[in-house]
Amino acid sequence: MTYRAPVKDMLFNMQELAGLQTLAEQIPAFADYGPETAQAVLEECAKLNEDVIAPLNVEGDRNPSYWKDGQVFATPGFKEAFRQFAEGGWQGLQHPADFGGQGLPKTIGAACGEMINSANLSFALCPLLTDGAIEALLTAGSEEQKATFIPKLIDGSWTGTMNLTEPQAGSDLALVRTRAEPQGDGTYKIFGTKIFITWGEHDMAENIVHLVLARVAGAPEGVKGISLFIVPKFLLNADGTPGARNDVHCVSIEHKMGIKASPTAVLQFGDHGGAIGTLIGEENRGLEYMFIMMNAARFGVGVQGIAVADRAYQKATQYARDRVQSRPVDGSIKASAPIIHHPDVRRMLMTMRALTEGSRAMAITAAAAYDAAHHHPDPETRQQNQAFYEFMVPLVKGYSTEMSLEVTDLGVQIHGGMGFIEETGAAQYYRDAKILTIYEGTTAIQANDLVGRKTVRDGGQLARAIAGQIEATEGLLAARDSAAAKSVLKRLRAAREAYLEVVDFIVREAKSNPNAAFAGSVPYLMLAGNLVAGWQLARALIVAEDKLAAGEDADFMAAKIATARFYAEHILSRAGAAREAIVEGAESVTALALDAF
Amino acid sequence: MTYRAPVKDMLFNMQELAGLQTLAEQIPAFADYGPETAQAVLEECAKLNEDVIAPLNVEGDRNPSYWKDGQVFATPGFKEAFRQFAEGGWQGLQHPADFGGQGLPKTIGAACGEMINSANLSFALCPLLTDGAIEALLTAGSEEQKATFIPKLIDGSWTGTMNLTEPQAGSDLALVRTRAEPQGDGTYKIFGTKIFITWGEHDMAENIVHLVLARVAGAPEGVKGISLFIVPKFLLNADGTPGARNDVHCVSIEHKMGIKASPTAVLQFGDHGGAIGTLIGEENRGLEYMFIMMNAARFGVGVQGIAVADRAYQKATQYARDRVQSRPVDGSIKASAPIIHHPDVRRMLMTMRALTEGSRAMAITAAAAYDAAHHHPDPETRQQNQAFYEFMVPLVKGYSTEMSLEVTDLGVQIHGGMGFIEETGAAQYYRDAKILTIYEGTTAIQANDLVGRKTVRDGGQLARAIAGQIEATEGLLAARDSAAAKSVLKRLRAAREAYLEVVDFIVREAKSNPNAAFAGSVPYLMLAGNLVAGWQLARALIVAEDKLAAGEDADFMAAKIATARFYAEHILSRAGAAREAIVEGAESVTALALDAF
Known part of the structure; x- marks a missing residue:
């Protein structure tokens, strides 16, 4: 398996x-x-x-x-x-x-x-x-x-796509040029080229439902003039079954470094008279609707990061158990041994494991906030959870995908030369993972969201409130005697303090010196993601210590404690460097003259 | 171009x-x-x-x-x-x-x-x-x-190869099984399979000179029974011209993630009666000679890291100048602008640039030590330089190649979705670079060398002496008034102090608790490489400030100062996390039970 x-x-x-x-x-x-x-x-x-x-x-x-x-x-x-x-x-x-x-x-x-x-x-x-x-x-x-x-x-008869990107409009959707002409019968004719359309054309379903951003003639410039349309590959008959072929055609698919099985389509709309589309909601509110999709998809891409990291971890673990090279430095085995006995291989595996488990804990707790935000009977609970979830989305997307690059790199590294050979399979994870920090908004786009909408807009209130929740966990850790709890407490506190200093800096600089605030945006995202993942593992440690003491599932709980502690000592400890780079290093980010690059 | x-x-x-x-x-x-x-x-x-x-x-x-x-x-x-x-x-x-x-x-x-x-x-x-x-x-x-x-x-008529690896013997050369049978005429017959032989077979030269590690019958077990042989692809005629085909054959080449143009051969020796080889030097000293080659090659691979990083930087810079997306956050341009105007793109480019320039400075100064070590008339100067160079080799190899992974990743990231498309070319650097942390000794192997031979063997004396040289540079920085010098001084001092604490830890633990020392080996290598690269950039800053004051080549000098300062604030500042992970986190590296992975 x-x-x-x-x-x-x-x-x-x-x-x-x-x-x-x-x-x-x-x-x-x-x-x-x-x-x-x-x-x-x-x-x-x-x-x-x-x-x-x-x-x-x-x-x-x-x-x-x-x-x-x-x-x-x-x-x-x-x-x-x-x-x-x-x-x-x-x-x-x-x-x-x-x-x-x-x-x-x-x-x-x-x-x-x-x-x-x-x-x-x-x-x-x-x-x-x-x-x-x-x-x-x-x-x-x-x-x-x-x-x-x-x-x-x-039911899987049809599949869906998101059509945002155009050659000149990637992160910057204000530049979308695809146009929609009202036909007077409630439908629109769509003309334009969309690129990077994932599963934009394929043979796995009877129809493909393209959701397409386009401008209605006469719409305002920029993002406020974009509308969202349904453009099915096959137009629907009166009974709802797929009928005539619509004028949207896949002219090519990309040759990519990874996720090669997923076709990335260039879609041409309207080369033969116009693709027929119907408006979703109201005109010029397309971006707003698309953001709903994107927030779901961003969370989903964050989960992809965790997923590929776990797969890479599992493969590397297996290899480390099987591959025999060199004697352990502690003399515990007097012959060449499986490389899992070497401390540096353990360090790599633990890094992979801790990053994966920390990110998973962050994603699943964020998902629970989503559930409460959408379904809880109490409006205030809904609102609090909604705010928390929205803060988490850029962290789940940004942090989990960036960490997946580190994890899949280590996965290849553990395989040594075999890792670089395609037949081994470790390289595929490394190649596949690299798209995750890019699509559905690059890490920088997530960081902009975190800085702008999620932190600065409310003056850092929510960001600080989350730190308050973390401080409460520190209180629980402080009441414990174990070396693990003490160690985790030390790093969690230091990371939270670093984070708070960064939040203050970002909020303070955003208006007066936006270059300084945004120079630190990605490091801030990474610090916040690191902190939240480390916090969830700290919470996990508390549970695990109690269950271990109660004799419940001892092996699993001991492993959770070891992983949480490793995370704190080896990963949460990165927080200080991020703080220093953001708060003390903003000026040097933009100091080099443009001509000097 | x-x-x-x-x-x-x-x-x-x-x-x-x-x-x-x-x-x-x-x-x-x-x-x-x-x-x-x-x-x-x-x-x-x-x-x-x-x-x-x-x-x-x-x-x-x-x-x-x-x-x-x-x-x-x-x-x-x-x-x-x-x-x-x-x-x-x-x-x-x-x-x-x-x-x-x-x-x-x-x-x-x-x-x-x-x-x-x-x-x-x-x-x-x-x-x-x-x-x-x-x-x-x-x-x-x-x-x-x-x-x-x-x-x-x-003169390029022939080319050379290094034949070390066998399927069961990668990092662990003690496991080499290829055997050499003396023929009584001064030649040996070689039998065995070697893998991962770079340019092991090709059509660019008239002959290929394979240097092959093998065991003479009756040789001691382990690395002390390995000898080095010359096994040319074509045996030489009496006049030195290539003659009969030797019994070494390329049975396949690997399908790799990167460096695809470089054939990685599986070579079969002796399937048709025995490949004729001649001994280099003395029997059973092969590993010693091979280390000479490897030290040269390790330095060379470190330079490869710098090289691919610079290429990735140049490509990303060009793209960042050309690609127009979104308005600058500081309002300096009132329309979508080249992405080099966005602070996070600048942060990425500066990270690429600083890592590359820092590693280049480290490599070139190390090369000068090599020159002095080999050619200086004064024996003591030779000896000092030899020691310094040997300390630098694992840093140049390990740090420069690991940093190249970060740099080539950022190179893809700056290209956004286009970076993931193979036609763009940025992905090739990302795929190519990944071999560099593996071949000629993985980063862990470099780190073992740094810990064992270069640090612990002399009780940390040389490692501390280098810190002393760095401290002298701090003295020069302290005498300067500029904000850049003060900033660099602060981080250089902190990084040196972190490094010294780690050296003490490694020296102390290596004997009594080798797992703890080696759990920190790669972080120690990364910290030392970071420190030395940052130190060289600090030295560069001093020169550049003086030249700038003298009106010499102002643009270049200003750029050097900006880069050195960025390096200190954004990269040297990582040193504290490494110290904490090594000195305080050793136990958690090996705490997880083997069965729990």
Whole structure:
């Protein structure tokens, strides 16, 4: 087996850190989705991903999807696996039962999302984009649009895409030029070129529902003149079945460093008279709707980072157990031994493990906040959780994906020369992971969001409130006697203090000296992500110490304690450098003359 | 032009930091190789690499060398470029005039090495391995062997390889199984399989001189029973010309993530009766000779890290100037602007630049120590420089290659989605660079060398003496008034103090608790490399401030100051986290039970 889903760790996070039981008790819609259901769902999900989807990962890298005469053919085996995925009801996991979904909490959905992405990043992108399309339709679609499209997207008959990027408009959507001409019959004709459209064309479903950003003639300049349209690959007949081919065509797919099985399409709209689209919601509010999709997708991409990191960790661990080279330095074995006995290999594996578990804890607790924000009966609780979740999104996206680069690098490194040979498979994770810090908003875009909307807008209030929650955890650690708790406390406190200093700096400089604030934006994101992940592991340590003392699941709890401590000593300890670079080093970021580069 | 050699920065490093003028004055053999010669050589070298070798880099990635029926064919264009390289005398740059070389100092050679590697890592590996073979022959070969092989290697008629690795023997050469049977006529028959042999088979030269580690029958177990043999692809006729085909055959080449144009061969020795080899030096001293080659090659691989980093920096800078997205946050431009105006892009470019310049300064000063160690008339000066150089080798190799992963990652990141598309070219650097932390000894192997041979063996004496030299530079900084000098001083001092604490820890623990010492080995290497690179940039800052005050080359000097300051504030500042992880976090590295991974 090339992948084993970390069901136990996921359940631990849901139950002990994310309060799944409390969600089930307090939220009527989730009454049936307590820990027992979660376990059953995760185990079922693990089976599909371990047995069916994971084995296709290498195949997708070797035999990527390919383009021929405007059609794109997925890697052999993908279509059948997608059928199994859809028939198992996995696409509808988190979507409303009204449209054929299962209405499960995101707390559980995030874990399932991690599994499918560990199994196969390229494959998982198709459902991930479809989820985004469903979210956008749920939020801004008409009742008719919802009824027409969502059930088909949920049952896997059709899939969804997000069409934002154009050659001149990447991070900067103000530059979108694709245009929409109203036809007087409620439809629009769409003209333009979209690039980087993930799963923008393929043969795994009967229809593809493109959600497309375009400008209606006469719309305002910039982002306030962008509208969102549904442009299906096949127009729908009166009975809702796919009919005539719409005028949207895939003219090529990209040749990429990684996620090769996932076709990245260039889509041409309207070269033969105009692609027919229907407006979602109101004109000129497209970006707003798209942000709903993007926030879901950003969280999803963060989970991809955790997923590829875990897969890389599992592979490296296996290799480190099998590969025999050199004697242990402590003389514990008097012959060449499996390299897992060498301290530096342990350091690398622990770094991979700690980063992965810390990011997972952050994502699952954030998902629980999403659930409470959307479904809790108490409005104030909803609002608090919404604010917390929104603060977490750039951290989950930015930190988890950046850490996945470090983890997949270490994964290759542990394999030595074999890691650089493609047949080994470790290199694929390294190549695949690199897209994660780029798409759905680069790390810098996440950091801008964190600085602007999430920190400066309320004067740093929420950012400081989160530090307050962390301080409360420090109080719990301070009441404990163990060396591990003391060590974690020391680093958690130092990191929180560094973070608070940075928040003050960012809030202070943002208006008067925006270059200084934004020069530190990514280091701030990394510091905040590091802190929150370390905080969740600190919470995990407290639970684990208590359970260990109670004799419950001793091996797992001991491992959790060791991992939390390692995280604090080796990763949380990076916080000081980030603080120094941000607060004391802003000027030197922009000091070099432009001509001198 | 896709690559422009940083001649000016190289000359600055040679003259102002490495003391090239002093070398020329004090070392008779280098009397003609002062700054003027250096400039002429570098400019000539730049031409060849910019015009001929750099354009083949992308070609090599797209049309890698390929294997057919035991033969390997290099990327189209490589053979002709190799002719030009050889005819220009570049292979002999640092080798003795007695054998047709030019006898230039390594101080200059290192800069030329950077250029060819920036131009084309895959191509440059062939001369790099040939250099290693020449070094080994110079050190341990008989007069006849030298006369037979070195002139042909220098004039590019033949090339050289290093045959160490076997499937079961990577980092652990004690496990080498290839055997050598004496034939009674002074030759040996060699039997075995070697893997990962760079340029182990190709069509660019008339002959290939394989240097092969093997065990003579009855030799002691382990590394003390390994001998070194010359096994040419074609046996030599009495007149020294290539004659009969030797029984060494390339059975396949690897399918790699990067450096695809460089064929990585599996070589089979003796499948048809035995490959004929001749012993180099004495039996059972092969590893000792191989280490000579490896030390040269390790330094060379460190330079490869600097080289690929600089190339990635140049490409990213160009893209950042051209790509227009979003308005600057400081309002300085009221429309979408080239992304180089965004602070986070500047932060990324400055990180790339500072890491590259810091590592270059470290390598060139180390090369000057090599020159003094080998050629200075004063024995004590020779000895001191030898010790310093040997300390630097793992830092140049380990730190420069690890930093190249960070730099090439940022290079892709600056390109956004385009970076992930292979046609752009940024991804190639990211894929290519990953081998550098692995071959010629992984970073962990470098770190073992730093801990064991370079630090613990003399009780940390040399490691502390280098800190003493750094402290002297701090004294010079303290005498200055500029904000930049004060800022650099603060971080240099803090990093040196962190380093000293780590040296004490490593020396103290190495015997009693080797797991603790080696758990921190790579972080120690990274801290030491960071410190030395930062120190050299601090020295550069002092020179640059003085020259700037004197009105000399103001733009260059201002840029050097800005880069040195950025390095201190954003990179040297990482030292504290390394100290904490090493000194306070050793236990948690090995705390997790083996079964829990």
